[in-house]
Amino acid sequence: MRGGARMDRSLPSLSVFCSQGRKMAPTHVLRCCQRGLAWIPVIFIALVVCWSYYAYVVELCLITIPSTSIGEKIIYLVVFHLSFVMFVWSYWKTIFTRPANPSKEFCLPKTEKEQFEKEQRPETQQEILRRVASTLPLYTRTGAGAIRYCDRCQMIKPDRCHHCSACDMCVLKMDHHCPWVNNCVGFSNYKFFILFLTYSLIYCLFIAASVLQYFIKFWTLCRRKSAENCPKTDLPESQAKFHILFLFFVAAMFCISILSLFTYHLWLVGKNRSTIEAFRAPVFRSGPDKNGFSLGFSKNIAQVFGDQKKYWLLPVCTSQGDGFSFPTRLVTIDPEQHTECLQHVGLDKGAVDGCVEQPDPPCESQNHLLANDYHSEEDHKETEVLKSDYSEAVTISIDSES
Secondary structure (H helix, E strand, C coil), X not given: CHHHHHHHHHHHHHHHHHHHHHHHHHHHHHHHXXXXXXXXXXXXXXXXXXXXXXXXHHHHHHHHCCCCCHHHHHHHHHHHHHHHHHHHHHHHHHHHCCCCCCCHHHECCHHHHHHHHHCCCHHHHHHHHHHHXXXXXXXXXXXXXXXXXXXXXXXXXXXXXXXXXXXXXXXXXXXXXXXXXXXXXXXXXHHHHXXXXXXXXXXXXXXXXXXXXXXXXXXXXXXXXXXXXXXXXXXXXXXXHHHHHHHHHHHHHHHHHHHHHHHHHHHHHHHCCCHHHHHCCCEECCEECCCCCCCCHHHHHHHHHCCCHHHCCCCCCCCCCCCCCCCCCEEECCCCCCEEEEECCCCCCCCXXXXXXXXXXXXXXXXXHHHHHHHCCCCCCCCEEEECCCCEEEECCCCCCC
């Protein structure tokens, strides 16, 4: 009887375990199916690129172009392969560069995490988050002025960091999730994504421009073989004409679609904004500011492509900063965070005594980009000092290009 009683007590727990297993199995299968289907756009692009390579190299350069035009063949093949290699290289880096995630320092310590999970009042939870965030380089807040916290990843979000539901992770300086690369575009691969758009546009433009003359010949000449006034041509009578006709249409179609996306992201780079920030301005302690991270056109470009221009066109990592903190136009003093006094020299309105917030440890990108603005006497730029009853703000000098 005792054994039977023990067996009866174990039956409910066993049934619960089996029901949970049945619930988890479909979820796991569904995720695997979603991950597999997510590669369909990438496979489609890969197939189109492979066909375009065959159509251009074999059907156009080797079959259609007359053997007497050797110089034209060589030029076409050299330029085509240069654009093709750079396009594939940047596309590969965009796809397989893992999105950067916040470091462990943005996770709640064990004691604070237990307090946060037990606490039911939002006010007390925010007090816990503010206490932890006081040692972190954070300038942005939620729309309500609270600390940005991800319940899914259970960590404090760094500036410009957002949670991607498709990748199921928080991504540093997230721009968007692109289905055509099956990856999240953010701090770690944003430069690669811009170069991918650049070289794909060059690739499509070159194909459309070089194929155009043969497209016109195949389209207009000898439509009816029985016509008496059909002009003679040295174009071969083969299936090459179908490849060339479709090659021009596909290249022109992709060129138009990529051009709009390329110009939009160039505008974002010049303003130092992400796609998310373009639709929803980041909220600082002083309020929303769509230009809060803009440092001037030249410095905005350097944030993405780096200081050394010789690496700008290569899909190698040269972006400035660490992805956790970024230099801002407006740095507001927060008594909860560490501050460091700065000495201002050469101001037209007299010397200013104050403290400007500095994260601990300071971001390398801030030191690199803003050192001249704080300590150099050679930069002749305007600096304004804003004062309020509760806090002080110092506007960092910005290039006149912005």
